[in-house]
Amino acid sequence: MLEGINENAVDFRPTYDGSESEPVVLPGMFPNILANGSSGIAVGMATNIPPFNVAELCEASLALLEDDLDAKGLAKIIKGPDFPTGGTLIEPKANIIKAYETGKGAFRMRAKWEREDLKRGTYQIIITEIPYQVQKSRLIEKIAELINARKIPLLDDVCDESAEDIRIVLIPKSGNVDADLLMEALFRSTDLETRFNMNMNVLENGVTPRVMPLKEVLQAWLDHQQVVLVRRSQFRLEKVLHRLEVLEGFLTVFLNIDKVIKIIRTADKPKEELIKAFKLSEIQAEAILNMRLRALNKLQELELQGEHDELSKERDELQKLIASEARQWTMIKKQIKILYEEFGPKTELGKRRTKIGKALEPVDLEQLEEAMIEKEPITVICSAKGWIKAMKGHDIDAKGIKYKDGDRASLVMEAMTTDKVLIFGSNGRFYTLGGDQLPSGRGFGEPVRLMVGLPNDADIIDMQLYDAQAKMIVAADDGRGFIVKMEDVLAQTKNGKQILNVSGKVEAKLCKPIEEGHDHIAVMGQNRKMIVFELAQIP
Incomplete structure (x- = not known):
């Protein structure tokens, strides 16, 4: 970088105290600001430039001298930043091109990991590279905190076996744990995934600060x-x-x-x-x-x-x-x-350290949320007056359950903490509660009305275990009814989801799941007469 410093290659200026002189810029044939990156804060402005691969910068410079490349052409050569700590870049290519065009953007980085199979069907996850500027000790502390707080129930322990190279060992609860799902949960909760925000704010001609596109920075270096x-x-x-x-x-x-x-x-x-x-x-x-x-x-x-x-x-x-x-x-x-x-790609100094990964596919948030909950058997109990609680385990003796004076058992259902519970009100609305959100079995529980937006003048008609593949029949006391898929009644808010429209004195009265293989329904009226007809006749 100093080659030619004594050959009048660049101008010199006095140092801050005027005792010596210093070069205004370095003359050497090396794109330092792009190869090593730079960051800093000044009055009213900041810069944050990621490091890029030297070999790719050389290729791009040669290509730029041969042809007028645009950002898309540069992205084919300079595939993305190349951080010294490695890791995997998972930013979509369109976003990378946009960042090259504007000089501003964000690069999403993930730790590099691999699955290491052990005896008896068990395995462990080895993290070998972490994102740029992430402190390893703080990362391990964060993972340990999540384990102790039981926020990552799939993970049993974390160990640091690093020597010269990074080796962080993650031990899952069992060999049945999905490694990809576990890592997805950790990526969302820790600095195993980070974003590097690029702001290529540089001094144009050494005088004027400006956010420059990558192409202009390269051209400025060539000039x-x-x-x-x-x-x-x-x-x-x-x-x-x-x-x-x-x-x-x-x-x-x-x-x-x-x-x-x-x-x-x-x-x-x-x-x-x-x-x-x-x-x-x-x-x-x-x-x-x-x-x-x-x-x-x-x-x-x-x-x-x-x-x-x-x-x-x-x-x-x-x-x-x-x-x-x-x-x-x-x-x-x-x-x-x-x-x-x-600094070629085959040399030790020039080889790319940051792997270019595929852009992320949409994640099954429901499956991920379920993975974040420790799966335990529970028995959900809802009283006649609308008090709900979850007792640990199945096969609970209902006779031994205590209720408030004047209250009694109404609805009892076995479930898991990872399940969703559907509550159907007489106002025709469905409400959703997570099994892990239910109050513990100690005491009388809590009123459902404090947990969801069930009005005081509405009663709880039924309680069902959510099954995305299942169907139910719902009906009002005026004889109207229809078949509805469970996935269509799942509510995302506390106010629930209106499924059956009722008004005046009419109320919802029925909510029954349709079991597999059943194709007829029997209905009895207040006149004590019963009619049987095919389910296919119900809308």
């Missing part, structure tokens, strides 16, 4: 390299011309060695005499006077002539380079290719 190349070439040309001037003076000595020696020995002012006699410059005359006698041999003459010829060729090449922009870009391409060889 800077052109300026550096020209300034270094001019600096070298000046050195070459100076040396050629001295060499031409030396060669003049060899052609007129006797006369030169005589002038030096006899003249009062040999410098002026040499300049006058051989039309030399002051620089040449001074160099001749400083020349040692041992340098006046034939071998030295040949060496000086050879050096003169080589420097003459270099002078011509430098003059052509400075005069031709096409030659300058050809030289820059060669330098980028040399950089690519040093």
